[in-house]
């Protein structure tokens with residue numbers, strides 16, 4: 001395949017990294033390739049003292065917790081020609097809370113952490129900044145499941161009900177025509193509080209010119225997440241896509257879902273559409289379900305990803321934005337090729353902080369908009385995220401191996417240069 005952008009030059013790719021950073025990345029990506037570590041990441045990481053975690057795995061994959069640390073990470077990204085996409089980590093095992101309550105104070109605190117990301121993004125990146133949000137961190141999981149059932153059976157009226165609740169500003173009572181008879185009193189109370197949190201974040205983002213990209217999670221939660229995300233989009237996306245949804249192309253029904261949600265927002269509600277396109281991060285959990293919602297094999301996932309990418313690229317415009325969030329070189333080259341000679345301003349690429357630097361740098365230098373997803377949180381808050389990085393690095397197909405090989409080449413040539421200088 002003809003390469004549109006060269007990802008094979010380690011000295012150009014890692015020129016912004018110190019030798020310590022190159023060596024650290026190499027050691028950590030190697031560690032993630034070891035099965036025992038990838039399988040037991042969280043249990044093992046719990047035993048590592050914070051003084052060791054902080055300068056190593058935490059520094060590799062997390063931007064920081066304090067405002068000053070995050071600003072520094074964002075500025076370093078900017079110096080490398082990249083844009084920062086802050087992501088407040090909140091990786092509680094939400095599914096395990098479906099039967100029981102989750103503390104409202106935790107959900108309120110999460111919403112303030114996301115609002116802080118929106119403010120920081122606006123200050124550091126200006127208009128058009130992107131922020132990632134885990135909506136399950138703002139909503140009781142039991143409510144998400146109830147909303148998911150309601151949305152999958154009734155569709156648009158459920159979205160309109162929630163959107164009206166967001167825009168009307170009446171937070172003391174549920175005034176929803178369709179949902180009123182479906183939700184329990186407890187769910188209605190929880191919904192009012194969830195709508196309050198979503199509204200606070202949406203308004204902050206709308207006023208500051210930021211877009212909020214809602215993460216896709218596991219399938220029992222995704223319909224509920226979509227109902228709230230689409231309601232947020234209906235409330236805030238009239239002039240530009242402020243609230244975007246994420247589509248996991250490892251799911252067999254991803255293409256139907258994208259088409260349905262695009263039509264619902266563009267034609268049903270008449271607002272703008274934003275999409276983050278990913279392959280999907282929860283494969284082990286999803287494979288254990290009956291029926292298995294995931295594509296037959298990796299090739300089927302990739303075919304799905306490329307089909308959906310191609311159809312969304314044709315729709316991209318001031319009213320339809322997309323980010324291809326992937327570390328896969330073939331997928332990226334496909335987008336680059338399709339964008340040749342066309343307006344690129346509504347399409348961007350996304351890679352995770354601490355990973356795929358051999359892709360992000362060259363892409364940005366070739367003139368594309370590249371966002372680095374920068375997780376923020378304390379060491380304790382990000383442990384589950386760090387454990388997921390280990391599993392996910394193993395799930396990465398050729399990408400992680402190529403990255404390790406390029407890092408090793410760069411370490412070797414820096415060591416040789418240092419020896420020759422003596």
Ligand SMILES: Cc1cc2nc3c(=O)[nH]c(=O)nc-3n(C[C@H](O)[C@H](O)[C@H](O)COP(=O)(O)OP(=O)(O)OC[C@H]3O[C@@H](n4cnc5c(N)ncnc54)[C@H](O)[C@@H]3O)c2cc1C
Nearest residue numbers: 215216278279280281297298301325326327328350396397
């Ligand atoms: C900026 C950013 C944001 C992200 N946000 C989200 C999010 O909101 N929700 C989410 O779920 N993920 C998210 N991810 C993670 C993403 O879904 C992928 O897990 C990760 O990027 C690896 O996929 P890839 O395309 O980069 O790499 P590749 O190495 O090409 O693909 C690996 C992926 O292929 C799929 N796969 C592997 N083997 C098989 C198989 N046998 N059968 C079927 N499929 C298979 C899996 O999805 C696996 O993760 C995000 C990633 C990035 C970069």
